[in-house]
Amino acid sequence: MKQLLRNEIKKSMRTKGFFIALCVGMSIGLFQMAWFYKNVYLPNNEEYAQVINAGYEDTLYGTWFETGILQAWMGSEIYSPCNQLFYLLFPLLAALPYGGSLYQEWGDGYAAQMISRCSRKKYFLAKAAGAFISGGTVVFVPLFLNFILTACYVPVIGTDPLSMQAVISNKDMWASLFFEQPVLYAMAYMAVDFMYGGLFACISLAVTHCFDNIFSVIAFPMLFACCLYYGMDSLLPSFRSYNISDIINPAQLTGMNRCSAMSLATAATVLILTLVYCVANHKRDMLKQR
Amino acid sequence: MKKPILLMICTLICAVLVLVRIIYVTGHARRPVVNQVTQGEGAVYKGIEYQIVDAVLWEYADFFKAHSELEGYAEDNVGKNQRKLLVVEYKVSRVEEDGSLETYIPLQYYHLFNGIDIFMLQAMNPSLFDGTFHSGDTMLVPYELYRENLLESQWQEVEEGKTVYKTVLGMYPEKNEMLITDVDIAEDKDETAIEK
Amino acid sequence: MKIQIEQLKKTIKGVTVLDDINYTFTGGRIYGLSGKNGCGKTMLMRLIAGLIYPTGGTIRINDRVLGKDMSFPDSIGILIENPVFLNDYTGYENLKMLADLQRSVSEQEIRDTLEQVGLDWEDKRRFYKYSLGMRQRLGIAAAIMGGPDIILLDEPINAIDADGVEVIGQAIRNLADENRIIIIACHDKEEMDYLADEKIYMSEGRIVEGAVS
Numbered sequence: 263m264k265q266l267l268r269n270e271i272k273k274s275m276r277t278k279g280f281f282i283a284l285c286v287g288m289s290i291g292l293f294q295m296a297w298f299y300k301n302v303y304l305p306n307n308e309e310y311a312q313v314i315n316a317g318y319e320d321t322l323y324g325t326w327f328e329t330g331i332l333q334a335w336m337g338s339e340i341y342s343p344c345n346q347l348f349y350l351l352f353p354l355l356a357a358l359p360y361g362g363s364l365y366q367e368w369g370d371g372y373a374a375q376m377i378s379r380c381s382r383k384k385y386f387l388a389k390a391a392g393a394f395i396s397g398g399t400v401v402f403v404p405l406f407l408n409f410i411l412t413a414c415y416v417p418v419i420g421t422d423p424l425s426m427q428a429v430i431s432n433k434d435m436w437a438s439l440f441f442e443q444p445v446l447y448a449m450a451y452m453a454v455d456f457m458y459g460g461l462f463a464c465i466s467l468a469v470t471h472c473f474d475n476i477f478s479v480i481a482f483p484m485l486f487a488c489c490l491y492y493g494m495d496s497l498l499p500s501f502r503s504y505n506i507s508d509i510i511n512p513a514q515l516t517g518m519n520r521c522s523a524m525s526l527a528t529a530a531t532v533l534i535l536t537l538v539y540c541v542a543n544h545k546r547d548m549l550k551q552r
Numbered sequence: 553m554k555k556p557i558l559l560m561i562c563t564l565i566c567a568v569l570v571l572v573r574i575i576y577v578t579g580h581a582r583r584p585v586v587n588q589v590t591q592g593e594g595a596v597y598k599g600i601e602y603q604i605v606d607a608v609l610w611e612y613a614d615f616f617k618a619h620s621e622l623e624g625y626a627e628d629n630v631g632k633n634q635r636k637l638l639v640v641e642y643k644v645s646r647v648e649e650d651g652s653l654e655t656y657i658p659l660q661y662y663h664l665f666n667g668i669d670i671f672m673l674q675a676m677n678p679s680l681f682d683g684t685f686h687s688g689d690t691m692l693v694p695y696e697l698y699r700e701n702l703l704e705s706q707w708q709e710v711e712e713g714k715t716v717y718k719t720v721l722g723m724y725p726e727k728n729e730m731l732i733t734d735v736d737i738a739e740d741k742d743e744t745a746i747e748k
Numbered sequence: 749m750k751i752q753i754e755q756l757k758k759t760i761k762g763v764t765v766l767d768d769i770n771y772t773f774t775g776g777r778i779y780g781l782s783g784k785n786g787c788g789k790t791m792l793m794r795l796i797a798g799l800i801y802p803t804g805g806t807i808r809i810n811d812r813v814l815g816k817d818m819s820f821p822d823s824i825g826i827l828i829e830n831p832v833f834l835n836d837y838t839g840y841e842n843l844k845m846l847a848d849l850q851r852s853v854s855e856q857e858i859r860d861t862l863e864q865v866g867l868d869w870e871d872k873r874r875f876y877k878y879s880l881g882m883r884q885r886l887g888i889a890a891a892i893m894g895g896p897d898i899i900l901l902d903e904p905i906n907a908i909d910a911d912g913v914e915v916i917g918q919a920i921r922n923l924a925d926e927n928r929i930i931i932i933a934c935h936d937k938e939e940m941d942y943l944a945d946e947k948i949y950m951s952e953g954r955i956v957e958g959a960v961s
């Protein structure tokens with residue numbers, strides 16, 4: 263089983279989809295960094311120069327704030343379109359590396375080679391592990407690198423609520439971390455995003471046998487997330503805190519994120535996904551090649 | 553074998569350089585010098601000294617019942633126990649000749665802050681705006697506290713008077729924080745209007 | 749080594765593809781399954797390999813029921829339809845990855861198997877650059893690597909040149925001598941005559957009565 267897991271994870275990190283998804287994520291991250299540097303960081307520095315020399319009567323006197331890391335990090339910076347773009351593409355990026363692998367291997371017969379050497383259970387488990395790890399990695403890396411590179415020019419300090427630059431409010435999830443321990447906040451959300459990246463990739467695996475083409479399999483998680491994001495917000499607003507497409511964004515745009523709701527939603531997602539994955543593949547015949 | 557080792561060394565060097573840079577940037581962050589004063593102590597800002605003399609926490613409706621002349625500033629449809637009013641009395645003294653009075657003194661508590669209703673401020677302190685305010689006079693500043701902005705545990709602390717507030721004068725290069733640790737809870741009584 | 753098939757039936761979407769198959773395969777022989785396209789040869793092989801599940805009947809391998817006592821045969825090598833491997837890996841790497849799952853096949857055995865089927869184990873070309881013949885050879889190598897007890901080969905000498913046919917034929921015969929069950933499906937009579945010790949003819953999902961030789 264160890265070897266099988268190792269193989270699947272290795273395969274999942276060597277696909278074209280992995281590199282494409284990583285490139286797209288990192289491009290968004292780099293663009294966001296450049297945008298922020300030009301449109302926020304530099305003007306803030308110019309304002310600093312003015313404030314330092316301001317007299318009592320100047321309206322700028324005493325009004326300047328240093329930019330903190332969470333104002334600049336892609337996960338929590340909402341002035342540029344990058345945060346929204348990244349989290350819109352999030353499920354697609356996660357599914358690209360390995361979400362379509364079961365569809366491909368089942369269809370072309372490679373799965374037969376695997377199953378004849380190890381049990382179906384182990385094969386499906388290893389497949390899910392590969393998808394989970396690659397899906398999580400591909401969304402974690404751009405966020406992490408963006409954080410590290412941003413910290414090279416924006417100090418890692420908390421956000422002063424008086425600056426009105428905080429994207430989250432006092433009542434939001436992990437507010438204390440956001441304002442006082444920005445690194446922990448970012449790390450916590452990166453861990454959440456890693457997990458959800460993996461889950462979205464596994465959604466592709468679970469719905470493999472529902473579609474006749476690989477594009478639908480890979481695109482399904484993103485479409486599902488969009489339906490949740492827009493549909494649930496409009497039709498069931500009181501359940502927004504359980505909406506997994508809202509949970510993933512560190513900017514907490516709906517302001518409804520709660521730790522307990524997130525835990526429940528995650529547990530429910532894992533359970534449903536496991537159930538669907540097992541039922542879909544239980545005693546499934548491996549018939550003609552595509 | 554040489555290539556992986558070389559790669560590892562390069563990665564390590566890059567990581568160290570990045571870490572050093574991050575530490576440098578964070579260490580040189582332009583943070584304000586925080587000047588924190590306890591309740592009753594004075595803080596000087598723009599040549600004026602401010603001293604918190606009193607802080608009273610009112611139930612929203614009760615405040616306007618007690619101060620009927622300010623009823624016009626009350627919002628309708630504020631549910632019971634959904635909003636409170638913290639009225640802070642400052643003693644204001646001139647320290648420098650060219651000192652400039654600051655009326656925007658935000659209230660900071662937990663991870664949020666409240667601004668001031670400038671119109672209500674004007675109504676409560678007419679001397680501030682008609683030129684009759686002198687050094688040594690006091691001014692009353694009302695702050696509205698909203699239950700919807702707080703967690704239940706935090707609101708509980710507000711009601712019990714356990715919350716520590718800070719009123720802030722200036723953000724940079726010096727941030728003056730005046731702590732409010734002793735808050736009087738106003739009872740539901742029919743008080744006459746404040747005499748100035 | 750023994751495979752017993754009793755009253756085996758397989759229906760797919762209401763269509764009976766295999767009906768009332770009864771047969772016993774014993775070790776040390778090469779069985780040739782013959783019949784027209786769509787007669788059920790590949791389906792039978794898939795059932796023996798545990799890739800699909802029977803609608804009725806049983807398959808026993810050494811008295812253990814497939815699908816009940818075991819989900820797939822303990823020791824089996826298969827080449828069913830077109831051989832498929834990972835495009836970004838070489839032939840050797842592909843076999844190594846499969847062999848690692850079983851841990852019973854050493855690197856030397858993989859090299860020997862590749863040489864047996866006429867492939868160079870040091871070839872750095874990735875699978876997607878292989879010709880049809882090379883892919884077929886690699887598929888055979890994957891099936892016979894490690895000497896499994898049951899070997900199922902579906903039209904193994906498709907796209908193989910004459911020299912290759914001889915080499916592969918010899919490799920298969922050597923394996924049969926060691927008490928293995930080798931089942932080869934083909935629709936070509938010459939292929940059948942060349943490889944099989946015992947020939948089974950199928951038609952419309954059934955073994956044709958009196959047509960076993």
